[in-house]
Amino acid sequence: MPPEIVYTPESLLKRPHLLAHLMWRDLLASRELAWRLMVRDINAQYRQAFFGIIWAFLPPIVMAAGFTLAKDANVITVSETDIPYPAYVMFSTALWQTFVEALNGPIQAVTIAKPMLARVNFPREALILAKLGEVGFNFGVKLILIVALFLWFQVPVSWMVILTPVALIHLILLGTLLGILLAPLGVLYQDVSKGLTMLTGFWLFITPVVYPIPKEGIFGLLVRLNPVTPLLVTTRELATTGVISDAGSFWLVSALTLLGVIFTWVMFRLAMPYVIERVSS
Amino acid sequence: MAVGITQQTVPTSSQQDDAVIVVDQVSKKFCRDLRRSLFYGIQDIAADLSGWRRKSESLRQDEFWALQNVSFRLHRGEALGLVGTNGAGKSTLLRIISGLIKPDTGSVRIRGRLAPLIALGAGFNPILTGRENIYANMSILGVSTQEIKKRFDQVVEFAEIWEAIDAPVQTYSSGMAARLGFACAIYTEPEILLIDEVLAVGDARFKAKCYRRLYELRKKGTSFILVNHNPQAILNTCDSAIYLSQGKLVASSDAETIISQYEEDLFLSGAERYPCKLDLPPKPPEESLGLDVTSLFFRGTQSEILESLRSGQALSFCVVCQARQAFSGITLHLSISKIGGEDSVGTILYLSGDNDNIFFDMPAGSHEIQLQLPYLGLEPGAYTMKIKLKKDSIYSFDVVESFRFTVTADGKMSKCRFYQPRSWQLVSSPLQS
Incomplete structure (x- = not known):
């Protein structure tokens, strides 16, 4: 006899052991499906674009070109950066883009999969994992640009570069965690995706992507309070100078991120049936 | 499996009979006002997350019972017809059984792997080829890659799309896409199959093929719930049936009795009954x-x-x-x-x-x-x-x-505009040798 599955109106939070067991089981069960979905999405994404992977390179290049021109014309003044300025902007933009992709991923995935979610009961974790994989894949493509860039500008690299993936994963997880938190709401209300577009615009402004961390002023405080700052800056530092300027903030934000991922995952699981109930068919 | 819906794995108890689905006093409420409905959704999520008991058994403003105290059982190898007019709660019931949404009262117990034939072609991406879509779709339906590889040929054979298997699905005719969706779903080889009016797709020949396949599955011991507006299909496929009307289970009996009751109500809907x-x-x-x-x-x-x-x-x-x-x-x-x-x-x-x-x-x-x-x-x-x-x-x-x-109605009048008196016989002649 197969095991019995019971559906009742009660909240699963009252049975934390069962909840943890189910989460673990679904995570394992969703690996294969996540891979399939990722392959499907990446295939579809590149098949319908004439320029293909060039789209992964263009935004950092355009951004770097624009800011370098502005800096050379003294329209903006930026204090000295550790590495040549165009490389600095391009590398940072690639990191920032990866963060934004991770942030938007869960909301996009859940919104697009709405008809599927409303009809088939598959492990919902697969959607998130597939998006994570896609973010990773896209970063891999950008890595080609970054390597070329480092060679071109002869950016010195320390042995610490092998630790870069750790910081990068934390950066991606922070984006994903916020995305998962917003995903159920985003399915119900379109305000979420609209607000997010606006928010990321402002967020880029207070993140040290086109400038190094400012030391003083309200703006400096804002930049330093921004949780993306320590993760993005540490990733950049590990890949280039190897000197970490603010290890304390990095570990604080990383710890909060890892805890937050577990918390938002539980929330996501509990919320999805209610969301599906409201949008379906 | 289901996310976030209370599920528990209980050891098999010996008093349990061979029921594969036990629906016990299940109710579900919905809201007619969209804005309010979304707000209630947020409210329910908040209540669930805080672990407080949400008052799921009483109605809030603008809510109504889409399902009310529905109970029935489905036994191993049984085919159950589910009839009712539009809005009677058939689809809601199937969605609760498949674990997509939570019941507001009562409980549902499932024993065995369940596949909904509700979502034909769920996750089809029109840009990708039929081959790629078979893999994606069957993965969503819970089949492992290894199993998909094994069944791939059968799926394509059943859908009859050999020549188009490597063309993007957006170039398919609607019939071809529907056939592919049905083939994917039916080759998931579940123990319990929920079929929600999906057999309306395809031409008559393909429909007949689908019914043949369902018949084969039944012989293998698959249990069914078949939702259909076509009473003849239920008479042909099911032994017993239940009749839902405005969210309530009004009757549950053998298929013939239920269908004749349903037809009677359907033909006379709105009209009053006249004494003769x-x-x-x-x-x-x-x-x-x-x-x-x-x-x-x-x-x-x-x-x-x-x-x-x-x-x-x-x-x-x-x-x-x-x-x-x-x-x-x-x-x-x-x-x-x-x-x-x-x-x-x-x-x-x-x-x-x-x-x-x-x-x-x-x-x-x-x-x-x-x-x-x-x-x-x-x-x-x-x-x-x-x-x-x-x-x-x-x-x-x-x-x-x-x-x-x-x-x-006499239970055999579906699709008929008049009663045809008839008798049948078989005339055979021996083979000439």
């Missing part, structure tokens, strides 16, 4: 033309007066009349039209003694004219009949403008 008898008050002498109709009714084969009529029944239509003096050459005309429905197109049956060359001679007194009908040919529905008593087809003695009666 009419007594007319005696006319004052100054209004009478000498021959008056006093009563109209039907008699069965034992001359008993019928209270309800069924399609195909043997009966007599009786007109009782009172003659104040002797008359000759009396004949009867009657025309029947259907009440309500989209097909109220005037007279559908006109019978006259005149055409049949039947004329009666009546001495003074009471008489009963009996029109014998070996089979009642009318389809189920409500009817009105106009009756004229005439002399020599010119002179009308009495007219009854409207005698209303109701015909009910």
Whole structure:
């Protein structure tokens, strides 16, 4: 006899052991499906674009070109950066883009999969994992640009570069965690995706992507309070100078991120049936 | 499996019979107002996350019960039909059973791998090829890559799209896409199959193939719940059926009984039921033309007066009349039209003694004219009949403008516009050697 599955109106939070067991089981069960979905999405994404992977390179290049021109014309003044300025902007933009992709991923995935979610009961974790994989894949493509860039500008690299993936994963997880938190709401209300577009615009402004961390002023405080700052800056530092300027903030934000991922995952699981109930068919 | 819906893995208890689905007092409420509905959704999420008991058993403003206290069981290898009009709660019930949404009261217990044939082609991406979509779609339905590889050929064979398997799905005709979706779903090889009106896709030949495949699965012991507007399909496939009406389970019995009840309600929806008898008050002498109709009714084969009529029944239509003096050459005309429905197109049956060359001679007194009908040919529905008593087809003695009666279904009248009396036999001739 197969095991019995019971559906009742009660909240699963009252049975934390069962909840943890189910989460673990679904995570394992969703690996294969996540891979399939990722392959499907990446295939579809590149098949319908004439320029293909060039789209992964263009935004950092355009951004770097624009800011370098502005800096050379003294329209903006930026204090000295550790590495040549165009490389600095391009590398940072690639990191920032990866963060934004991770942030938007869960909301996009859940919104697009709405008809599927409303009809088939598959492990919902697969959607998130597939998006994570896609973010990773896209970063891999950008890595080609970054390597070329480092060679071109002869950016010195320390042995610490092998630790870069750790910081990068934390950066991606922070984006994903916020995305998962917003995903159920985003399915119900379109305000979420609209607000997010606006928010990321402002967020880029207070993140040290086109400038190094400012030391003083309200703006400096804002930049330093921004949780993306320590993760993005540490990733950049590990890949280039190897000197970490603010290890304390990095570990604080990383710890909060890892805890937050577990918390938002539980929330996501509990919320999805209610969301599906409201949008379906 | 399900996310976020309370599920528990319970050890098998010996008292449990071979039920694969036990639905116990399940209710579900929905909200008609979208804005409020979304807000309630947020409220429910907040209540669930805080671990507080949400008041799921009472209605909030603008809410209604889409399902109310529904209970039934599905046994291993059984096929259960689920009938009801649009909005009766059939799909909601299936979605609760498949664990997509939480019940508001009651519980659902499932034993065995369940596949919904609700979502044909879920996750199909039009840009990708049929081959790629088979892999994605079957993964979503919970089949491992290894298993998909094994069944791939069968799926393509069943969908009959060999030549188009490497073309993008957006180049497929709608029939091809539907066939592919159905093939993917049916080759997930589940133990319990929920089928929600999906067999309406494809041409007749493909439909027949689908039913054959369902039949094969049933022989292998798969249990079914079949939702269908087509009663014939349920009669062919299911042993038992349940009938949902406005969220409530109104009947649960063998398929034939349920279907005939459903058809009856369907044909007579909106129309009131008419008693099949009419007594007319005696006319004052100054209004009478000498021959008056006093009563109209039907008699069965034992001359008993019928209270309800069924399609195909043997009966007599009786007109009782009172003659104040002797008359000759009396004949009867009657025309029947259907009440309500989209097909109220005037007279559908006109019978006259005149055409049949039947004329009666009546001495003074009471008489009963009996029109014998070996089979009642009318389809189920409500009817009105106009009756004229005439002399020599010119002179009308009495007219009854409207005698209303109701015909009910015999359970075999789906898709029929009239009752066809019939008998069957097999004539065989031995092979010439």
